[in-house]
Amino acid sequence: METRVAKSAGFCWGVKRAVNIAVDAVRKNGKVYCLGELIHNKREIERLKKLGIVxxxxIDVLKKGNTVIIRSHGVSPKVIEFLKRKGLQIVDATCPFVKDVHEKVMKLEKEGYPVLILGNPKHPEVIGIAGHVKSPMIMNTIEEIERLPKLSKLGVVCQTTLNMDFFREAVFRLALKVKELKVYNTICSATSIRQSEAKKLALQVDVMLIVGGRNSSNTTKLYQISKSVNSKSYHIESKEEIDSLWFENAQIIGITAGASTPQWVIEEVVNYVRLLDKGGDISGRGVCQTIR
Ligand code: F3S
Incomplete structure (x- = not known):
């Protein structure tokens, strides 16, 4: 049995940066607070808790002088204002690519475009982006877009982890409804690379394992993309969830992981699959990397 691991599997640049910023802050301050989970991965969160990140x-539990980390998803200016008023020390780990989306929606609003954000309205990144403009629309399905009336102007951005196929379809439909449409493709390249590699890999292998938190939207999207081309795709959070029956008659196993999945969790899964196939060849080709 051969195991192929997607080159892009695991932490993206922005998540790596946020974790490093948080670990540095806890080293300097002893104890730091983080608004919500720093990353959507339970096991990495447990590790960070042990280091002293709370x-x-x-927000009300925070007291003057406490240090608080803003995670990579970013927050609205109102939240920053509130934290400043409370006298907290802010360590901002917002991903610069997310900050760029904040800039873009503000620019669109200034130019007089009603703003539409394509993404999950409940996702913290989308909530943070929406907080930068007065009355944004947020849409997550083609049906919602279809229900939009004809418009003279519209400015569009999207969640950085949006599915590229959905983005394409959404923009196509909007172009039929809006006279003056200004679109920023704000899907992060880390996301689009991960998604296209996941699709390519899923087409090459017998079984696909997608490793990452079930609460991680980018991991879930990788799973959906993989499942759409390979029915034997499984979303797992850890090696303990692997069922050896999945690999019956399988020759090639593909593994990818979301942007919030630490390397050590991926390695555990790779090593476990290797163990299941003692003496098997673990090699990488094409879009894949080799883990030895
Ligand atoms: Fe940033 Fe892109 Fe990661 S927006 S947090 S580098 S997926």
């Missing part, structure tokens, strides 16, 4: 959902 994850909170309620």
């Amino acid at each position: 994850f909170i959902e309620d």
Whole structure:
């Protein structure tokens, strides 16, 4: 049995940066707070908790002088204002690519375009982007776009982890409805590379494992993309969820992972699959890397 691991599997640049910023902050300050989970991966969160990072959902528990980390998803200016008023020390780990989306929606609003954000309205990144303009629309399905009336102007951005196929379809439909349409493709290249590699790999292998938190939207999207071309695709959070029956008659196993999945979790999965096939050849080709 051969195991192929997607080159792009695991932490993206922005997540790596946020984790490093948080670890540096905890080293300097002893204890730091983070608004929500720093990354959508339970096991990495457990590791960070042990280092002294306290994850909170309620801002009110913070007291003057506390250090608080803004995670890579970013927040709205209102939240920053509130934290400043409370006298907190802010460590901003917002991904620069997300900051760029903040700039773009503000620019669109200034230019007089009603703003549409394509993405999940409940996702913290989308909530943060929306908080930078007065009354944005947020849409997550083609049906919602179809229900839009004809418009004279519209400015569009999207969640950095949006599915590229959905983005294409959405922009195509919008172009039929809007006279003056200004679109920024704000899908992060880390996302589009991961998605196209996942699709290519899923087409080459018998079984695909997609490793990452079930609460991670980018991992879930990788799983959906993989499943659409390879029915034997499985979303797992850890090696413990692997069922050896999945590999019956399989020759090639593909593995990819979301942008919030640490390398050590991926390696555990690769090593476990290797163990299942003692003496098997673990090699990489094409879009893949070799883990030895
Ligand atoms: Fe940033 Fe892209 Fe990762 S937006 S957090 S580098 S997926």
